[in-house]
Amino acid sequence: MIYIDPPAWAAHNRLWSHLVSDESYEELHEFARAAGIPARGFDRDHYDVPSDRYDDLVAAGAVPVSSRVVVQRLLASGLRHRKGS
Numbered sequence: 209m210i211y212i213d214p215p216a217w218a219a220h221n222r223l224w225s226h227l228v229s230d231e232s233y234e235e236l237h238e239f240a241r242a243a244g245i246p247a248r249g250f251d252r253d254h255y256d257v258p259s260d261r262y263d264d265l266v267a268a269g270a271v272p273v274s275s276r277v278v279v280q281r282l283l284a285s286g287l288r289h290r291k292g293s
Contacts, residue, residue, distance in 0.1 A: 210239045212270040213278045215259030225262055227255040227270060230281040243268050253282055 209230055215223035227245070229236035233253075240247075240255050243265055249255045257265060266272055273281075 210236065210270045211273045211278055211281055212257070212262065212265055213273060213275040215262050216275065217256075219256075223259040224256045225259065225265075226275070226278050227257050227265060228253065228278050228282055230285040239269070254278075 210227065211230065212225050212227050215225045217224040217226070227236070227240065229239070236255070237247075237250070240249070243261075245255050245257060245261070249257060
């Protein structure tokens with residue numbers, strides 16, 4: 209399943225969300241490609257997406273959850289990769 213947290217991360221004068229999968233990177237990359245998210249948005253275990261894409265991604269099937277749930281899903285699935293690992 210694909211999950212997205214609320215846009216709450218500030219960078220480059222914008223707010224950003226994290227788009228993740230708790231199944232596989234293949235599922236995540238496929239969803240991102242279909243939604244038109246550039247590959248450069250992928251960072252280790254998630255895509256960073258700007259707040260103006262949030263509603264479109266939810267409409268496309270991403271399940272809105274809290275940031276805490278995003279991390280829990282990544283850890284439980286074994287897909288969480290911290291910097292330097």
